[in-house]
Amino acid sequence: MNDIRRTMLWVVFGLSLVMLWDQWQVYNGRKTTFFPRSAPVVAQSGGVAPPSSVPAAVPIATNGAANTVGVAAATGPSDAQTIAPIKHEQIVAQTDVVKVTFDTEGGSVVRTEFLKEVDKFDKSRNFVLLDDSKERFYEAQSGLIASAGGAALPTHKTLMTLAPGDLSLKDGSQTLELRFESAEVGGVKLIKTYTLTRGSYAMDVKFEVINVGATPVAPQLYMQLVRDGNKPPGESKFYSTFTGPAIYTEAKKYQKVTFENIDKNKVDVEKSASNGYVAMVQHYFASAWLLGDGIARDLFLRKVDTNLYSVGMITPLQEIAPGGHKTLDARFFAGPQEEKKLEALAPGLELVKDYGWLTILAKPLYWLLDQLHGFIGNWGWSIVALVVLLKATFYWLNAKAYASMAKMKAINPKITAMREQLKDNPQKMQTEMMRIYREEKVNPMGGCLPIMVQIPVFIALYWVLLSSVEMRNAPWLGWIHDLSSPDPFYILPIVMTLTTVLQTSLNPAPPDPMQAKMMWFMPLAFSVMFFFFPAGLVMYWITNNTLSIIQQWVINTRMGVPPKFHLPKF
Numbered sequence: 001m002n003d004i005r006r007t008m009l010w011v012v013f014g015l016s017l018v019m020l021w022d023q024w025q026v027y028n029g030r031k032t033t034f035f036p037r038s039a040p041v042v043a044q045s046g047g048v049a050p051p052s053s054v055p056a057a058v059p060i061a062t063n064g065a066a067n068t069v070g071v072a073a074a075t076g077p078s079d080a081q082t083i084a085p086i087k088h089e090q091i092v093a094q095t096d097v098v099k100v101t102f103d104t105e106g107g108s109v110v111r112t113e114f115l116k117e118v119d120k121f122d123k124s125r126n127f128v129l130l131d132d133s134k135e136r137f138y139e140a141q142s143g144l145i146a147s148a149g150g151a152a153l154p155t156h157k158t159l160m161t162l163a164p165g166d167l168s169l170k171d172g173s174q175t176l177e178l179r180f181e182s183a184e185v186g187g188v189k190l191i192k193t194y195t196l197t198r199g200s201y202a203m204d205v206k207f208e209v210i211n212v213g214a215t216p217v218a219p220q221l222y223m224q225l226v227r228d229g230n231k232p233p234g235e236s237k238f239y240s241t242f243t244g245p246a247i248y249t250e251a252k253k254y255q256k257v258t259f260e261n262i263d264k265n266k267v268d269v270e271k272s273a274s275n276g277y278v279a280m281v282q283h284y285f286a287s288a289w290l291l292g293d294g295i296a297r298d299l300f301l302r303k304v305d306t307n308l309y310s311v312g313m314i315t316p317l318q319e320i321a322p323g324g325h326k327t328l329d330a331r332f333f334a335g336p337q338e339e340k341k342l343e344a345l346a347p348g349l350e351l352v353k354d355y356g357w358l359t360i361l362a363k364p365l366y367w368l369l370d371q372l373h374g375f376i377g378n379w380g381w382s383i384v385a386l387v388v389l390l391k392a393t394f395y396w397l398n399a400k401a402y403a404s405m406a407k408m409k410a411i412n413p414k415i416t417a418m419r420e421q422l423k424d425n426p427q428k429m430q431t432e433m434m435r436i437y438r439e440e441k442v443n444p445m446g447g448c449l450p451i452m453v454q455i456p457v458f459i460a461l462y463w464v465l466l467s468s469v470e471m472r473n474a475p476w477l478g479w480i481h482d483l484s485s486p487d488p489f490y491i492l493p494i495v496m497t498l499t500t501v502l503q504t505s506l507n508p509a510p511p512d513p514m515q516a517k518m519m520w521f522m523p524l525a526f527s528v529m530f531f532f533f534p535a536g537l538v539m540y541w542i543t544n545n546t547l548s549i550i551q552q553w554v555i556n557t558r559m560g561v562p563p564k565f566h567l568p569k570f
Contacts, residue, residue, distance in 0.1 A: 091162055093178055095169040095196050098335070100203070103132075106156030107180030107192040109140040112287075112334045114201075118473050120485065121233065129285050129334050137308065138227035138280070140287060140332055144190055144209065145220040145314065151186030153219050158182045158190070174198045187213020188320075194332075201335025202290075202345055207328045211320040218319040221328055223289040224312025225280045226304060229259040232282050241283040241466070242354055245311035247299050249276035254351040256281065262303050272298050278311045279352055284469040284484075286352040287334040289313060290345065295328075336469040339366060353467050361460035362467075369464060379483055380476025383465065383536055387543040390461070394454050395551070403555055407442045458544070462537060471536045483536035490531055492538040497527040499545035506552050 088105035094115075101111035110132040117127040130138045143155035154160075163179040176196040182189055191208040211217050231243055246256040247269045255269045274296050279288035289312065291297060297313040304310050317326050333345060337353040355362035368389070372382040414436060422429040436442075465471060471483040479489055487493060500523045530538050 088159055091167065091178070093167045093176060093194075093196060095176060095200075096198055098196070098201055099126075100194075100196065101132075102162075102178065102180070102194070104160050104162060104180065106141060106143060106158055107160045107182075107194075108142070108156050109194075109332065109334070114335065117336060120473070120482070127285075130287060136228065136230070138225075138287075140223075140225055140289070140334070142192065142205075142207070142221070142223045142289075144188065145222055146186060147218045147220070150217065150219075153188050153217075154182040154185045154190035158185055160190075160192070169196070169198060184212050186217070187211060187215065188217055188219065201341075202331050202333040205330045205332050207330065208325060209317060209320060209327075210325040211322055214322050216319050216321050218317065220314050220316045222312055222314045223278075223291075223330060223332075224300075224310045225278065225287055225289065226308065226310040227280055229307045229309055235283065243282040244280070245301055245309060246279045246281050246352060247276065247301070247311065248279070248348040248351065249273040249299075250347075254348060254354075256354070257301055259309055262301060262309055267301050269301060270299060272296070275347075277346055277349060278313050279349075280311065281352045281354070284467075284472055285334075285336055288332070288346075288349060288352070290331040290333060290349070291315065292329065336472075337467070338469060340370070353469075355460065355463045355467060358456060358460040358463060361457055362464050365457075365461050366464045366468065369468075370470075373470070378476065379470055379474040380480065380536070380539060383483075383540050384543050386461070387540055388547065390457065391544065391547045391551070394457075397454065399551070399555055404442070407440065411436060411440050411442060461540065465536045465540055466534065471534065474536075476535070476539070480535050480539075483539070484534045486532055487535045487538065492535055492542065493527070493531040493533075496530050496538050496542045496545065497524070499542055499549065500524070500527050503545055503549050503552070506549065506556075 088103055090110065091102045091104065093100050093102065097114065097116055099111075099113040099115060100109060101113075102108065103110045109130055111128065112130040114127045114129065119125040119127045130140060132139060141156035143158065144153035145155075146153050160180040160182045163181065165178065166176060167178075169176045174197060178194045178196075180192045180194075182191070189210040189212055191206075191210070193206040193208070195204040195206070197203070207221055209219060209221070225245070229244075235241065235243075242256060242258075244256060244258050245262075246254060248254050249270045251273065252270045257267050257269060261267055275293040276299075277288045277290045278299060279286050291313065295315055297315040299313050301311050302309070315328070317328065320326050331345070333349070337350075339350050339353055342350040342352065351359075365386070369382055369386050372385045373379055376382050376385060415433060418432050418436065419429060422432060465483075473481070474483045475481045476483055479491070480487065504520060504523050530541065
């Protein structure tokens, strides 16, 4: 009876851990694995509304460049009125790494195509992040808001003209400049100058506000990212990654919000700051508006329309006298989450590459992996080398665990005989078992505790491999051409399952038959999940299993406990 109760407690404990992990996923902005809920579709605005009326971006048509978008009235962010369609065109500029499409309607960034990142589902195409098409709405917009009671000013819906100039980066040139100028609206002209740089996914954006009217104006500048709430295509259901808006400030650090929480108006982020950025994040890629420190800004998150969300910032400009002008410099980033480059762009920007609560362990692990790659030149072999180094670091902890397991295996025949002899007297059986453990100086938990210490490190490594864009389309050898995708022939998952079975068979079998069956069931069920995991993650686990088997084999042999495989008796 005690064994049955103990088994049931282990089952409850295991399920509790799984549920706790699932709720932690939800807490970190990821979807629940076991109880998925469809996001509610509502038409009203939600989330953190801007303190002033930011023009809303509400797509009415869905034919790409021909979209007609409404502009919010000055009374509030959700009071939108439809204006007549205006004629506008799209301008495509290209550097060595990115092709950016601008729209003369507001001078907005409406498409970014990365020339060095291949689409995972169509290798003949480059990856596209920002997009204005039938399948996706994702834009970077900016414009001006008038002070209370003031006339309307140029917004992201105002038609602008592009100054003549090059649209592609010339050989020998380091920068490419595009200058958009609006017509006079409310006595004000807005000029946006985008400067694209060779080898960079970030562009400098200079906003120049000119007062051509007869009265002073005190406008506010807004910068926002607007996108639909759909998950990126092909995202795996077996591991959760965050998709949605994020805000960073020095006071509250990295704050991410799910689209579902914006729907429910459950948003608690800092609303004003003098530093930080706003971003839209998804697996491997992100976009962000960056503004220098010391510039006051109001931050907002909201639902613009059904399945359309925005995150942005508003910064007030000083009063501009008639004939005067003000300038403000910002940066816009849209690209892959390359950690070192993100760190160089702005404080905290590397956090869009989200390691969760194990960031303190994950960052040094990524640094070490990157150093190994610099030496080896192949991400697959770098993963193998990193696991070898970690196993060497934890060698003595593992040695103690496997030594304890070897002792357990040595006394198992004595335990089994005693259980058979006292099977009708559970209380005495328990007493005798504890006596044998004391006499043989065996700690039943001795094999677990050293391994438990290592679990956070290997979970952190899991998130490093899952989050690193460097694994995307990175080959290893032979049939593995993309470490971020599942093995197309399931060879690695099969090998991983075999190593798991072999490792389990080397461990001492629990005396209780039910516990013995559970010991086999859990790793086999766990192995099935790896058939859908990225090849890089499976390879890391195979390497870890193989090294563990070798170490366990050597320690058992040294202790005079010949390695012996046992199979479950179902």
